[in-house]
Amino acid sequence: MRAAWVDASAGIAGDMLLAALVDAGAALDAVRAAVEAVVPGEVRLERTQVTRAGMRATRIEVTPSAHDHAHRTWREVRRLIEQAPLADPVRTSALAAFARLAVAEAHVHGTSPEEVHFHEVGAWDSIADVVGVCAALHDLTVTELTAGPVALGFGRVTTAHGELPVPAPAVAELAAEWQVFAGGEGELATPTGLALLTTLARECAPLPHLRLERTGVGAGGRDIPGRPNVTRVFLGTPVPATTADAAEAVVLETNIDDLDPRVWPGVLASLMEAGASDAWLTPILMKKGRPAHTLSVLCPPREVEPLRDAVFRLTTTLGVRERPVRKTELRRGWTLVDVLGDRLPVKVGHRGGRILQATPEFAPAAALAARLGLPVHVVLAAATAAAQRAALTTGAPTPRTLTPEPA
Known part of the structure; x- marks a missing residue:
């Protein structure tokens, strides 16, 4: 099983994600073959090495091979993908991403998804991005994709329909239920990039527990001073949850038989406020038949000293014992x-x-x-x-x- 996590904290576009996957090891020949299967003779993909605000990155330039490209509808694009000799996972993923893009564009323009024209990005380069990314993930044998929050940008952008606010309407539609933030001025996320991310990624989440194999850095077209215009991909093997979610912890304990019982709720509350992960009482019977309580405090190792001091300060105990434990959390x-x-x-x-x-x-x-x-x-x-x-x-x-x- 191989997992990938996408860092879109500087933005995302289809060609940036594709470049990041190629930089992480996806074979460019496999990507080219998949794109050529859908739109033969229409598109060239060239790889170059660039820097973005001083960071090395891979740039994939998608350029037309023909002089005139028709603006295809979703119905036409779907037919091309369905009829192309693609691996089933590549075809399924590409159709799902394009369908999501078509639904978003249709909602924005007040038309049906079937009749949406992919004119803003051009059908040929959107096909190259979508099919290319799906082929790259297949080539890398990625079985699980997740991603972090996405920078959308702010300001205004000029489109075929005139000047629009950033994020553009289609981007805002595609970003629904995803964690987003501005991140910088200008258009930082494109409809194609966001359609791919929100379709193929299982969830928006922090970098998962991985045995990291490699990273990939994909560049956007602009070099923005002070802010690398890149999308990054982290590729690796998931660490089993039983190992990944386990953490070192310490239990502090003491037996107390001479504290006014009315004080205990405040003691427990104070320990939680002081950094304890949990604090609780267990009724016990001590020597000479005296009723008492065991105070237990669970905490990270870094909190042992202040919490030990708090136990001495808040209770009547003369000693505290400690033992290391391993804690597994959801x-x-x-x-x-x-x-x-x-x-x-x-x-x-x-x-x-x-x-x-x-x-x-x-x-x-x-x-x-x-x-x-x-x-x-x-x-x-x-x-x-x-x-x-x-x-x-x-x-x-x-x-x-x-x-x-x-x-």
């Missing part, structure tokens, strides 16, 4: 659901692109219950039902719109 994020006329956060635990846990957050639910004069369990039940309606269920695909902090 990745987590938050999203909002509509509940009883309000919006409540749901915490989602996920692994491998699938949801394993989805739980409404208690404190916001309790606050809403208080405002509405309802029992908390009624609001929690409504939030759970809303989460299920939003497909936040065990085994469902991880949403692309999760935020890393509580919503």
